[in-house]
Amino acid sequence: xxxxxxxxxxxxxxxxxxxxxxxxxxxxxxxxxxxxxxxxxxxxxxxxxxxxxxxxxxxxxxxxxxxxxxxxxxxxxxxxxxxxxxxxxxxxxxxxxxxxxxxxxxxxxxxxxxxxxxxxxxxxxxxxxxxxxxxxxxxxxxxxxxxxxxxxxxxxxxxxxxxxxxxxxxxxxxxxx
Ligand code: DAT
Numbered sequence: 001x002x003x004x005x006x007x008x009x010x011x012x013x014x015x016x017x018x019x020x021x022x023x024x025x026x027x028x029x030x031x032x033x034x035x036x037x038x039x040x041x042x043x044x045x046x047x048x049x050x051x052x053x054x055x056x057x058x059x060x061x062x063x064x065x066x067x068x069x070x071x072x073x074x075x076x077x078x079x080x081x082x083x084x085x086x087x088x089x090x091x092x093x094x095x096x097x098x099x100x101x102x103x104x105x106x107x108x109x110x111x112x113x114x115x116x117x118x119x120x121x122x123x124x125x126x127x128x129x130x131x132x133x134x135x136x137x138x139x140x141x142x143x144x145x146x147x148x149x150x151x152x153x154x155x156x157x158x159x160x161x162x163x164x165x166x167x168x169x170x171x172x173x174x175x176x177x
Pocket of ligand 1: 015016017018019020021022023024110151152153154155156157
């Protein structure tokens, strides 16, 4: 493992919309000193939009602008980055990539509850079944820093967050002494 100057690691929590990224990131932030950075929230606050997709009823995000807003924070370390893609982050600044997965039937119900338009539900279901984000993570980062975690029920969230916390303790031991 390469030595890094950060005192705290940067963890990306990624996956298809609705799998549970925010739920995991919030619990992890509550249990640790890491800070939850929701890229969707930053996009809203800083107007990092590059148009609107009427059919999917979703903003098109300006990822370069988004990165500009978080890059100095990433360099300092200690962030949980919550976003539905992962290849945009500079590899040298990322210590762990957690890909949250969800059973597609459960995911369908969650997106219905969110009143997502049908096209968007279909696209996200396909993306989850084809494990698009997992592939993106595996292509963009070293194998040993990519972790796939299942999030079907509340117990899964607890167990997954505990696992990330164990990883965090090990990272601190390896990097700060
Ligand atoms: P994301 O940030 O990936 O879009 P979220 O954390 O906002 O997902 O969760 C979407 C919805 O699903 C929300 O109502 C909470 C619920 N949820 C998330 N993870 C879950 C789990 N493991 N078991 C049951 N419900 C879950």
